[in-house]
Every structure is written in structure tokens, then in C-alpha cells.
Amino acid sequence: MLRDIFKSVGNIEIYGLISMIIFVVFFTLLILHTVSLKKKDVADFSRMPLDDFSDESKEL
Amino acid sequence: MENQTFYYDNKIVKNFAYATLFWGVIGMVVGLLLALQFIWPALTFGIPYTTFGRIRPIHTNAVIFAFVGNGMFTGIYYSLQRLCKARMFNDLLSKINFWGWQLIIVCAALTFAFGITTGKEYAELEWPIDILVAVIWIVFGWNMIGTIIKRRTGHIYVAIWFYIATFVTIAVLHVTNSLAIPVGLFKSYPIYAGVQDALVQWWYGHNAVAFFLTTPFLGLMYYFLPKAANRPIFSYKLSIVHFWALIFLYIWAGPHHLLYSALPNWAQSLGVVFSVMLIAPSWGGMVNGLLTLRGAWDRVREDPVLKFMVVAVTAYGMSTFEGPMMSTKTVNAISHFTDWTVGHAHIGALGWNGFLTFAVLYYLIPRIFQTHLFSRKIANLHFWIATLGIIFYAVPLYWGAITQASMWKEFTAAGFLKYPNFLETVTQLKPMYATRAIGGGLYIVGIVLGIYNLILTIKAGKFLPEEAASAPALAKIAGKRGSGEGVHRWLERRPVQFTIVALVAILIGGLIEIVPLYLVKTNIPTIASVKPYTPLELQGRDIYVREGCYTCHSQQVRPFRSETERYGEYAKAGEYVYDHPFQWGSKRNGPDLSREGVVSGRQYKPNSWHFNHMLNPQRLNEQSIMPSYKWLITDDLDLSTTAKKIRVMQFLGVPYPDGFDKIANDDLLLQAKGIADDLKSQGIQVEPTKEIIAMIAYLQRLGKDVHAAGMPTATITGK
Numbered sequence: 185m186l187r188d189i190f191k192s193v194g195n196i197e198i199y200g201l202i203s204m205i206i207f208v209v210f211f212t213l214l215i216l217h218t219v220s221l222k223k224k225d226v227a228d229f230s231r232m233p234l235d236d237f238s239d240e241s242k243e244l
Numbered sequence: 245m246e247n248q249t250f251y252y253d254n255k256i257v258k259n260f261a262y263a264t265l266f267w268g269v270i271g272m273v274v275g276l277l278l279a280l281q282f283i284w285p286a287l288t289f290g291i292p293y294t295t296f297g298r299i300r301p302i303h304t305n306a307v308i309f310a311f312v313g314n315g316m317f318t319g320i321y322y323s324l325q326r327l328c329k330a331r332m333f334n335d336l337l338s339k340i341n342f343w344g345w346q347l348i349i350v351c352a353a354l355t356f357a358f359g360i361t362t363g364k365e366y367a368e369l370e371w372p373i374d375i376l377v378a379v380i381w382i383v384f385g386w387n388m389i390g391t392i393i394k395r396r397t398g399h400i401y402v403a404i405w406f407y408i409a410t411f412v413t414i415a416v417l418h419v420t421n422s423l424a425i426p427v428g429l430f431k432s433y434p435i436y437a438g439v440q441d442a443l444v445q446w447w448y449g450h451n452a453v454a455f456f457l458t459t460p461f462l463g464l465m466y467y468f469l470p471k472a473a474n475r476p477i478f479s480y481k482l483s484i485v486h487f488w489a490l491i492f493l494y495i496w497a498g499p500h501h502l503l504y505s506a507l508p509n510w511a512q513s514l515g516v517v518f519s520v521m522l523i524a525p526s527w528g529g530m531v532n533g534l535l536t537l538r539g540a541w542d543r544v545r546e547d548p549v550l551k552f553m554v555v556a557v558t559a560y561g562m563s564t565f566e567g568p569m570m571s572t573k574t575v576n577a578i579s580h581f582t583d584w585t586v587g588h589a590h591i592g593a594l595g596w597n598g599f600l601t602f603a604v605l606y607y608l609i610p611r612i613f614q615t616h617l618f619s620r621k622i623a624n625l626h627f628w629i630a631t632l633g634i635i636f637y638a639v640p641l642y643w644g645a646i647t648q649a650s651m652w653k654e655f656t657a658a659g660f661l662k663y664p665n666f667l668e669t670v671t672q673l674k675p676m677y678a679t680r681a682i683g684g685g686l687y688i689v690g691i692v693l694g695i696y697n698l699i700l701t702i703k704a705g706k707f708l709p710e711e712a713a714s715a716p717a718l719a720k721i722a723g724k725r726g727s728g729e730g731v732h733r734w735l736e737r738r739p740v741q742f743t744i745v746a747l748v749a750i751l752i753g754g755l756i757e758i759v760p761l762y763l764v765k766t767n768i769p770t771i772a773s774v775k776p777y778t779p780l781e782l783q784g785r786d787i788y789v790r791e792g793c794y795t796c797h798s799q800q801v802r803p804f805r806s807e808t809e810r811y812g813e814y815a816k817a818g819e820y821v822y823d824h825p826f827q828w829g830s831k832r833n834g835p836d837l838s839r840e841g842v843v844s845g846r847q848y849k850p851n852s853w854h855f856n857h858m859l860n861p862q863r864l865n866e867q868s869i870m871p872s873y874k875w876l877i878t879d880d881l882d883l884s885t886t887a888k889k890i891r892v893m894q895f896l897g898v899p900y901p902d903g904f905d906k907i908a909n910d911d912l913l914l915q916a917k918g919i920a921d922d923l924k925s926q927g928i929q930v931e932p933t934k935e936i937i938a939m940i941a942y943l944q945r946l947g948k949d950v951h952a953a954g955m956p957t958a959t960i961t962g963k
Binding site: 221234 | 323326327397399401402403466467470471474475476477480481484485488489492730731732733749752
């Protein structure tokens with residue numbers, strides 16, 4: 185479907201094709217990266233808002 | 245490593261918070277006035293500065309850039325410092341950001357009231373203010389990235405990624421869409437025309453929603469929701485994928501605002517495909533937010549901050565489901581040009597942005613004032629009244645939209661339009677408009693309660709301008725990637741490189757959509773009979789832009805039988821090539837005007853009709869909701885600008901003959917005299933140099949050129 189769309193742009197369909205390739209490659213790598221993150225790192229990152237070292241953890 | 249003590253700047257947060265509340269009330273009260281003008285058109289008080297077309301940009305810009313904008317800065321300035329364990333990079337930059345932004349807002353309100361506008365929705369600011377916006381925006385980005393660089397944490401938390409994407413993308417969008425050639429200090433023509441202008445504008449318009457109303461607020465959600473719930477975000481991994489997928493996909497979706505228009509089909513299809521794909525990351529974000537609260541739902545019942553957040557995130561989920569749905573051609577055929585779009589926008593603005601903004605304010609104001617929220621009861625009351633307000637606002641508009649679209653499309657058994665008089669379809673909606681106004685009013689009552697509650701909170705507390713905190717200094721980050729460190733891990737701690745990659749991600753989509761429209765001639769086939777406007781028509785067109793007629797009228801007929809029957813020939817790309825700016829509009833509270841001048845057409849009216857109609861629409865149609873434009877009859881046309889306007893148009897490639905600028909006013913006066921004489925023959929005395937003459941000349945030109953080409957009405961898509 186996307187190829188048909190790009191075909192009608194006028195003789196530069198290669199342009200669209202390249203971007204689709206970038207898109208797919210980028211997201212494949214991103215997902216691989218995300219899946220392979222260390223458990224401890226992820227836990228640390230996600231706790232970042234909670235340990236900001238100021239006195240606000242007090243309940244209001 | 246040894247602990248360093250430093251201070252968070254709470255004063256800048258407080259300033260932005262106050263500005264948010266102030267502009268929120270102003271923006272919404274103007275919105276209420278607009279809603280009431282649909283019921284009582286006389287509420288414009290007969291003066292230019294309060295007419296619908298001029299104050300609608302005040303409302304939209306005030307809510308988007310003043311209320312939500314200041315709200316976004318409030319949240320970013322608060323959370324960024326804490327997530328970076330660092331004070332803002334530079335206090336002076338913070339101050340310039342704050343005061344510069346307020347100055348822009350004041351300039352915007354004044355210029356719009358005076359009719360100084362580019363006529364491009366949500367980008368109405370004229371060029372000097374546009375430059376100011378660019379400068380202040382750079383100051384904001386500089387201050388933010390500076391803060392990130394001097395942070396005391398290794399990893400850059402995901403909320404900040406969203407802030408960075410906001411900064412770069414808005415910078416690119418704003419500059420690209422605002423490129424224009426000035427005619428004077430308060431008037432310019434965009435460098436793009438017609439279809440190209442439309443595409444750039446909606447690429448901007450859609451992504452203003454994406455990167456001004458969505459990404460910064462997702463960043464706020466990723467900080468304040470875990471904070472308020474006192475538990476980490478449900479899935480950090482999901483947030484990484486959410487971020488990249490969202491910014492990559494969003495940028496392509498703009499053309500869904502131009503379905504069935506003269507935009508080439510491939511661009512429309514791309515818009516549809518990417519819009520539908522957008523559901524995935526959007527819902528990923530919503531799910532991530534809501535699941536963070538799993539096991540804490542008892543606290544949601546108690547805590548107003550969480551309550552506001554839950555509705556905000558739910559509203560986000562609703563609008564991001566509705567949006568892709570409205571981007572499919574089937575639904576768009578019904579929803580486009582109706583108040584469905586307005587309802588959709590308000591679920592986003594009132595629900596997502598408004599509720600999240602108040603959640604943030606209810607969270608941080610007690611904290612920077614070292615106290616408790618004055619009253620949970622009042623906050624709960626605010627919550628319920630505002631929720632009710634949203635329902636009363638949106639439901640009647642959806643209902644009205646479906647009613648109106650069906651009336652537009654209904655044929656009798658004999659094959660004629662069942663409601664050939666457009667006004668009938670408006671009159672039908674008046675009860676819905678009244679209910680909508682009540683909904684908006686309720687929402688404002690809620691906000692007033694909220695402000696009252698916050699004022700009492702502030703009174704009870706003691707402001708802490710400099711909040712002490714301490715953290716170990718960050719060991720110097722090695723520029724190179726460490727061994728075993730993935731590219732993304734490396735990026736996650738390099739703000740400048742991260743910014744560049746985000747920029748590339750958004751540029752890909754933008755370029756692929758926009759560039760072919762310039763490179764490939766066949767995308768905009770020319771029509772030989774389409775000629776530049778005469779000087780008088782050009783002046784008239786500029787008055788059309790000034791008065792914001794596009795806020796009620798479209799100029800683009802879709803290829804449906806119901807539309808070609810009602811208006812005439814459907815829109816062609818080639819007919820708009822001299823339109824700087826394009827004026828297709830986005831909703832139809834009045835009929836389409838692009839075929840108004842076709843003498844043999846359905847809509848054609850004599851000059852005298854237009855004169856009387858502009859003077860007093862209700863005298864011709866008692867039920868009309870169009871405001872009177874009587875000052876056009878008394879105000880003189882500014883002839884001093886004609887030559888300059890022609891020269892700028894020539895510069896932009898409009899083929900006026902050489903030296904035409906010198907004789908442009910002679911041409912103008914000759915044509916004006918013809919119209920004045922014609923009016924005289926109908927018993928109307930008016931000098932040829934009055935603005936109304938130019939306006940009539942413009943209206944009588946609309947659609948003539950395409951009609952002259954004698955194109956058959958063919959390839960109609962459906963009803």
C-alpha cells in the first residue's frame with residue numbers, strides 16, 4: 185500500500201522507500217536495545233522522579 | 245563523591261503558574277463570548293475589535309500559547325531542575341523567557357483585535373511578533389539544554405526527552421510555516437501559495453497539537469504522575485518506545501486536515517496511514533500512565549491531584565483514538581468542516597491539557613509555598629464541575645455535527661438537495677450551541693473555584709523562593725561511548741546529540757511530504773484561465789484575511805455530489821496558485837465561498853445584495869449568525885499599500901506585468917468605480933474608495949477563473 189502511494193508522488197519514489205527503510209531499521213534496533221536493557225538500570229531510571237533529594241517526599 | 249548543595253529556582257515556577265491562571269481565565273472567557281455570539285450575533289457590539297473573526301484567534305492563541313504554554317513552562321521549570329538535580333542554567337534566561345512570553349501574548353491579543361493577522365490558523369501572528377517568538381523560544385531551549393548539560397545525574401529521564409523534542413520541533417515548525425515577505429510592519433504575504441501553503445500550514449497546525457499540546461504534557465505526565473502517586477512509572481521500556489514512535493509518526497499526519505481537498509492524493513493517503521498508526525504510541529503512553537496507578541486507586545479517590553491526572557490521561561486516550569478515526573476518509577467526509585472538530589479539540593484542550601495543568605498546579609503550588617492545599621473539598625468541586633463542563637461542551641457539538649453533516653448531504657427523492665439553504669442547517673444547531681456555551685461556562689466556574697482555592701493556599705503558606713537540595717557532583721561524562729554501551733544508552737546521556745537525533749527523526753517525515761510538492765510540477769497542474777487578482781480584489785482579499793472570514797467560511801469544495809450541487813465545481817490545485825495565504829478554512833459555520841462569484845452559479849448574488857448583507861446580515865436572513873461589518877462601508881481603503889503589495893506579489897512569482905505596480909491604483913479605481921456605479925443604479929450611494937467596494941470585488945471574483953476553464957464536474961467521490 186505504501187509503495188503505491190509513493191509511486192504516485194512522481195518519479196522520486198525511491199525517496200519514500202529510503203525513509204521507510206530508515207524507519208524499520210531504526211525501530212528494530214530501538215526495540216532490540218530496549219529489550220536488552222539491564223533490569224537494574226531500568227529500575228534506577230524509572231525511580232528518578234522519586235529521588236530528587238529535596239524535602240518534598242513529605243506527604244501533603 | 246562529595247555532596248554539593250544548590251538551590252532550585254522556585255520563583256520562576258511561581259511566575260509561570262500565576263501567568264497560567266491569569267491567561268487561562270482570559271482565554272476561556274473570550275471563548276465563552278464566541279460561543280454566545282453564535283446565539284446572539286449582536287454580542288459583537290457593532291465594533292470591529294470584538295467580531296467573531298478577530299477574537300477567535302485571540303481565544304485559540306490565548307488558550308494554546310498563553311494558558312497551556314505558561315502551564316507547560318511551569319511544569320518544565322519545576323521538573324527539569326529536580327530531574328537534573330541542578331538549578332536552571334541561567335536566571336536571566338529564565339526571566340527573559342518569562343517576560344518575553346508574556347510580551348508576545350499581549351502583542352498577540354492587541355494585534356488580533358486590530359485585525360493584524362496572517363490568516364493562517366494558530367499561526368496568525370504577523371512577522372515582527374513571529375521573530376520575537378523565535379527568539380524567546382531559542383532562549384527557552386538554550387536555558388533548558390544548558391541545565392541538562394550541567395545536571396548532576398547520569399541518565400536523562402524520559403520526561404526530558406519529551407521536552408527536548410518539544411523544543412526542536414516547535415522551532416522548526418514555527419520558522420518554516422512563518423516564512424513570509426513583509427509588505428509593511430503589520431502585513432506580510434507567506435512565501436507559499438495555495439496548496440503548498442495549505443500543506444505547510446497543516447503540517448505546522450497538526451504538529452503544534454503534537455509538539456506543543458502533547459509532547460510537553462507527556463513529559464509532565466512522566467514526571468508528575470509518578471510523583472503524585474509516589475511510585476515509578478509502570479514501564480520505563482514502554483516509555484522509550486513510546487517516545488521515539490510518537491515523535492517519528494506524528495510529523496507525517498498533517499495532511500489528514502486536507503482530505504478530499506486539492507492536495508495531491510498521495511499526500512492525503514500518507515496522512516491517513518500515519519494518523520492511524522499513531523494510535524499505537526498514543527495508547528502506549530496512556531496505558532503507561534494509567535497502569536502506574538495500579539494498586540493506588542484508593543488514593544485516586546482521595547487525592548484531587550491524581551483525580552485530575554486520571555481524567556487528563558483518559559481524555560488524552562479518547563482524543564488520540566478519535567483523531568485517527570477522524571483521519572479516515574469515511575469519517576472525515578462527515579466530520580470535516582463541522583463542529584465535530586471543535587468538540588474533538590476541546591476534549592484535548594479542556595480534558596488533557598486543562599486537567600493536567602491543574603493537576604500540576606495543585607501539586608506544586610502547596611509545595612513551593614510549604615503548605616497543604618487549602619481545601620480538598622473545593623478541589624473536588626472544581627473537578628466535578630469542570631468534568632460536567634466538558635461533557636456539556638462536547639456532547640452537543642458531536643450531536644450537532646452529525647445533524648448538520650446529514651442535512652448538508654440529504655437529497656430529496658427527486659434528487660435535489662433537501663436543505664438547499666445553508667442557514668437552515670445552522671438554525672437547527674442553535675440549541676446545541678446554547679448547551680455548549682453552558683458547558684464552557686461551567687468549566688470556567690470550575691477554574692474560578694480552583695483559583696480561589698489556590699489563593700487561599702498561597703495565603704496560608706510561606707513562599708520558598710530558593711529551595712535547597714544536595715547531590716553529588718556528576719563525574720565528568722566521557723564523550724566517547726564506553727565499551728559495551730549501546731548507542732541509545734550513550735545518547736541518553738548526551739543532550740546535544742540526543743537533540744540532533746530527535747531533529748532528524750522529525751525532519752524525515754516533514755521533508756518527504758513537503759519537498760515533492762515543490763520538486764514535482766505535476767503535483768499542481770496549472771489552469772490557463774486562472775489569473776492573478778486585480779489590485780482591487782487583492783485589497784479586498786486582504787480585508788477578508790483581516791476580518792478572519794475564514795473562521796466561519798471555507799473556500800474549498802470537496803468532490804461530493806452534495807457539495808458540487810450546493811456550491812459548484814469542486815476544488816482544483818491549480819486554482820489557488822496566487823493565493824498568498826490560502827484561505828481554505830477548517831469549518832463551515834457559514835457556506836463555502838469559493839464559488840461565490842460564478843455568475844451562472846447557485847450562490848451568485850448581485851453587488852447590492854453583498855452590500856446589504858455586509859451591512860446587516862440579519863436584515864436579509866433573520867436567523868443568520870454572521871456579524872455585521874458596517875465599518876467596511878465607512879472606512880477608506882488604504883491605497884498607499886497597493887503598489888508595494890503588487891511588488892511583493894511579483895517577487896513571490898505572481899505574473900503581474902513589469903511596471904504594473906505604478907498603474908495598480910489606476911486599475912483599482914477604475915474597477916471600483918464600476919462597482920460603485922452599479923450600486924448607485926440600485927439606489928445605494930457609496931464612494932468607490934470605501935473598503936466595502938474592494939470586499940465586493942473580491943467576493944465576485946471567487947470561482948470565476950475555474951468556471952471560465954469550463955471544466956466538467958466529474959469524478960465525484962460520493963455523497
